[in-house]
Amino acid sequence: MGAGASKISNTKGLVQQVKAGPHKLKHRLDDTAVVRTNVGVPVVALLTQETIQHIFNTDLVDKEKYYLGYAGVRDQLMRGHCPSMFTNGQEHRRKKAFLIDVLQRCQETLPSVLLDKILVHFEEWSRLKVLPDFEDRVFFLFSDAMTEAVLGKKVDGRLALTWLKGLMKIRTWIPMPTRARRGSLASKVLPDLLKTIEESPKYEELRRLCRVHGIEEEEDGIINVMFTIIFNAVAAIASAVVTFTARLYTVTESEKKNLRKTTLLALKKHGGITEESLGEMKLLESFLLEVLRLHPPVFDFFGVAKQDFVISTRKEKVEVRRGEQLLGSCFWAQRDVSAFVCPGLFRSNRFLDEEGGVDKKRHLIFPHGSLTEPADLDSHQCPGQDIAFFYMKATLAVLLSYCSWELKAIPVWSDKAARVGKPDDLVSLTWFEFDSDKARSVVGS
Ligand code: HEM
Numbered sequence: 001m002g003a004g005a006s007k008i009s010n011t012k013g014l015v016q017q018v019k020a021g022p023h024k025l026k027h028r029l030d031d032t033a034v035v036r037t038n039v040g041v042p043v044v045a046l047l048t049q050e051t052i053q054h055i056f057n058t059d060l061v062d063k064e065k066y067y068l069g070y071a072g073v074r075d076q077l078m079r080g081h082c083p084s085m086f087t088n089g090q091e092h093r094r095k096k097a098f099l100i101d102v103l104q105r106c107q108e109t110l111p112s113v114l115l116d117k118i119l120v121h122f123e124e125w126s127r128l129k130v131l132p133d134f135e136d137r138v139f140f141l142f143s144d145a146m147t148e149a150v151l152g153k154k155v156d157g158r159l160a161l162t163w164l165k166g167l168m169k170i171r172t173w174i175p176m177p178t179r180a181r182r183g184s185l186a187s188k189v190l191p192d193l194l195k196t197i198e199e200s201p202k203y204e205e206l207r208r209l210c211r212v213h214g215i216e217e218e219e220d221g222i223i224n225v226m227f228t229i230i231f232n233a234v235a236a237i238a239s240a241v242v243t244f245t246a247r248l249y250t251v252t253e254s255e256k257k258n259l260r261k262t263t264l265l266a267l268k269k270h271g272g273i274t275e276e277s278l279g280e281m282k283l284l285e286s287f288l289l290e291v292l293r294l295h296p297p298v299f300d301f302f303g304v305a306k307q308d309f310v311i312s313t314r315k316e317k318v319e320v321r322r323g324e325q326l327l328g329s330c331f332w333a334q335r336d337v338s339a340f341v342c343p344g345l346f347r348s349n350r351f352l353d354e355e356g357g358v359d360k361k362r363h364l365i366f367p368h369g370s371l372t373e374p375a376d377l378d379s380h381q382c383p384g385q386d387i388a389f390f391y392m393k394a395t396l397a398v399l400l401s402y403c404s405w406e407l408k409a410i411p412v413w414s415d416k417a418a419r420v421g422k423p424d425d426l427v428s429l430t431w432f433e434f435d436s437d438k439a440r441s442v443v444g445s
Contacts, residue, residue, distance in 0.1 A: 008037075008038045009038070010038060010040055010041060010042075010070075010171070010172070011172065011173075011174065012038070013037070013038030013039050013040050013041070013042075013070075014039070014040030014070055014170070014171075014172055014174075016038075016039075017039040017040050017070065017417075018416075018418075021299065021331075021414075021415045021416055021417050022299055022300075022329060022331040022332060022415055022417070023415065024037070024039065025037065025039075025045050025047060025327075025329055025332065026047055026332065028335070028344060031337075032047055033046075033047055033048045033050065033051045033313040033314075033315070034046055034047065034051050034311055034313060034316075034318045035047065036318075039069060039070055039300075039327060040069065040070025040071075040170070040171060040172065041069050041070050041171060041325050042324070042325060043069060043302075043324075043325045043326060043327040044311075044318065044320055044324055044325070044326050044327070045326075045327040045328075045329055046311070046326060046327065046328045046329060046333075047329050047332040047333065047336075048313075048332070048333055048336045048338070049333050049336045049338060049339050049363055049365075050313070050338075051311055051313060052301075052328040052329065052330070052333040052365065054309075054311055054320075054326065054328070055301050055302075055303050055326050055327075055328030056301075056328070056365075056368070056369050056379060056380075056381070058088070058378055058379060058380070059306070060305065060306060060307065060309055061303035061304065061305060061306060061326055062088045062303060062304050062306050063085065063086050063087060063088055063092075063302075063303055063304075063380065064086070064302065064303070064304050064325075065082055065086050065087070066078075066082060066086050067086070067171070067302070068300070068302045069300065069302040069325060069327060070170060070171050070172075071168050071169070071170055071171070072168070072169055072170075072171065073086075073167050073168060073169070073231075074166070074167060074168075074169050074183055074186070076187060077163065077166065077167055077183070077186050077187065077190060078223050078227065079190075079219060079223055081217070081219060081220040081223040081224065083095075083223075083224055083227040083228070083231070084096050084099055084224055084227075084228070085232070085380055092377070092380075093377045093378070094213055094214050094215060095213075095215065095221075095224055096377050096383065097213055097377055098209060098210065098212075098213035098215055098221055098224070099224060099225070099228050099383065100383050101209055101212070101213065102150065102206065102209060102225055102228075103150075103228075103383065103384065103387060105205075105209075106149040106150050107387075109149050110145075110149045110387065110390070111273065111390065111394070113145050113148050113149045114145045114149070114390070114391060114394055114395075115273060115394065115443055115444075117141055117144045117145040117148070118141065118145075118394065118395055118398050118443075119398075119436070119439065119440060119443070119444070121137070121140070121141040121144070122398065122399075122402075122403060122434040122436070122439070123434060123436050125137060125429075125432045125434065126403075126432060126433055126434035126436065128432070129431060129432060129433075130429065130430060130431065130432075131428060131429040131432055132408075132428045132429075133428070134242070134245075134426075134427055134428050134429045135238070135242050135422070135426055135427055135428075136161060138238045138241050138242050139157065139160075139161055139234060139235070139238040140157035140158075140161070141238075141395070142233075142234045142237050142238050142241075142391060142395075143155065143157040143160045143161070143229075143230070143234045143238075144157055145391070146229050146233055146234050146391075147160070147229055150202065150225065150229055151197060151200035151201070151202050151203070151206075152200050152201030152202040153196070153199075153200045153201055155193065155196045155197065155200075156192075156196065159189045159192055159193045159196070160193065160229075160230045160234070162182075162185050162186055162189045163186045163189055163190060163193055163230065164186075164230050164231060164234075164235055165182045165185075165186065166179075166182040166183040166184070166185055166186025166187070167186060167231065169183065193226065194222070194226075197222060197225075197226060198222075203222075206221065206222060206225060207221070207222075209221070210222075228384075232382070232384060233384055233387070233388070235297070235420070236297045236298075236388065236420075237388050237391050237392050239297045239420040239421050239422055240288070240291060240292060240297060240388075240392055240421065241392055241395055241396065242422050242427050243291050243295045243421045243422050243423070244287070244288060244291045244392075244396060245399070245405075245407075245427065246407065246411035246422065246423045246427050247287075247291050247295075247346065247411075249407050249410065249411055250346065250411065251346070251348055255348055258283065259283050259284060259287060259348070259400060260400050260401065262281065262282070262283045262284070263281050263283070263284050263396075263397050263400045263401055264400070264401040266278075266280040266281045266397075267397060267401055267442055267443070268442065271442065272442050272443045272444075273394045273397060273398075273443050277397075278389075278390065278393045278394065278397070281393060281397060282352055282353065283348070283349065283352065284393060284396060284397065284400070285351065285389075285393065286348060286349055286350060286351035286352045286355075286357060287348040288389075288392060288393065288396065289350070289351040289357075289361065289364060289371075290346060290347060290348055290350050290351065291421075292364065292366050292421075293334045293340070293350075293364055293366070294334070294335075294346055295413065295421035295422070296330045296331065296334060296366035296421055297366070297420040297421045298330060298366065298368070298420070299329065299330055299331040299415070299417045299421075300327050300328065300329060300330065300331070300417065301327070301328035301330060301368055302325060302326065302327055302328075303325075303326050303328075304323060304324070304325055304326070305320050305321065305322050305323060305324045305325075305326060306322065307322050308320065308321055308322050330365055330366055330368075331415065333363075333365055334363070334364065334365065334366065336363070339360065339363035340360065340363065367381055367382035367385050368380050368381050368382055369381035369382075371385065398439055398443055401439070401442075402434060402435045402436075402438055402439040403432065403433065403434045403435070404432075404433050405429045405431060405432045405433070406429060406430045406431045407427065407428070407429060407430070408427075408428040408429065408430050409425060409428075411423035411424075411425075411427065412424050412425070
């Protein structure tokens with residue numbers, strides 16, 4: 001029986017959640033589809049491709065302001081303005097339409113800004129040779145590229161990272177001094193962060209767009225842009241790229257060689273990073289999708305039932321009461337055996353066309369909805385996937401074709417939600433080399 005009443009306390013639930021993460025919800029061989037449990041808050045957890053659809057249904061489920069189940073964002077770090085992904089109804093429609101407009105307006109500058117940053121950052125990494133802070137450095141690369149493309153001027157990546165690291169809080173009475181310290185550091189950098197945005201070339205344009213989209217307080221719009229760049233965009237793509245780098249370590253030499261060869265071939269054929277060359281990097285894309293299937297940056301999607309409803313599965317009918325928290329487990333739904341053969345295995349060619357990849361892609365739900373369906377204003381699905389894939393594929397293509405590196409340790413995944421898909425220990429490089437001359441001759445901007 002999956003969804004019986006769970007009597008455990010929030011504290012015990014939270015401790016289990018931190019220790020076991022998604023493995024608290026079910027054993028990998030169970031076929032449980034729904035379970036009532038406690039992950040720091042009581043939840044009805046949806047664990048399959050079929051049941052997780054309920055969390056995407058905005059007629060049944062609302063977002064909770066500032067909260068994702070047991071975790072939340074510190075509203076003072078948002079100056080009391082709520083990010084789009086935590087809002088509902090008209091407020092959500094307005095904010096999401098505004099953000100989509102902002103993102104569309106930077107589409108043209110985005111590729112050249114990114115290529116420039118890739119070359120500059122990789123050259124710096126190569127000079128340093130050893131990168132104990134590799135994860136932060138990937139974040140800085142994407143932060144520079146994204147902020148410059150959207151704002152016309154880059155924001156200091158260290159300010160952005162300090163703000164991000166202090167953003168999340170946990171719903172518990174247990175004292176968390178490290179989190180508290182990070183929260184107060186983040187409060188300190190917020191004025192500098194906002195000042196850089198206010199002084200950026202695109203600031204007036206962003207204020208105008210706020211008015212166009214009926215966002216009454218301009219600060220609300222600006223904070224939403226900041227949240228989207230740093231939290232929604234940069235944090236997610238940086239994590240996926242670090243996870244990819246670690247995953248490469250786990251595949252055979254011949255797989256790696258083939259990946260490098262096909263990527264470089266596409267780059268050379270089209271004379272650099274273009275829509276065409278990226279489109280031809282089928283193995284790179286399949287590898288990346290497999291990384292995002294097994295290690296999505298967001299494991300759990302949360303929402304609150306707006307009304308009573310029933311979830312019917314093959315085995316049972318589960319009644320959900322209005323006000324109950326729902327947890328959609330992206331982690332388990334992307335390991336559902338009804339959609340993926342041998343779902344626990346990492347198979348880098350799983351999403352190739354000849355492997356039926358096109359059909360399988362629709363079961364990828366890491367963007368908070370099917371990857372093959374476009375995001376719209378009535379859902380909470382991510383509207384940034386095109387940008388995300390351009391950023392990730394372009395960076396990985398240059399990395400694979402012109403760089404060599406060594407990881408400090410063999411990566412191990414025990415699936416800690418707080419690591420947003422990355423392996424348990426910090427990913428560091430003991431050595432990094434970049435063939436800048438060759439890269440510039442092909443991808444030079
Ligand atoms: C691999 C990279 C990415 C992943 C896995 C990802 C995933 C997600 C997920 C799971 C959500 C929903 C969160 C929730 O409601 O609980 C979301 C929302 C969002 N994402 Fe992404 N994202 C990625 C990259 C990006 C990028 C590059 C951008 C912008 C350029 C972006 C912009 C947004 C925005 C604006 C929302 C809020 C949508 C709304 O309010 O309805 N994301 N993303």
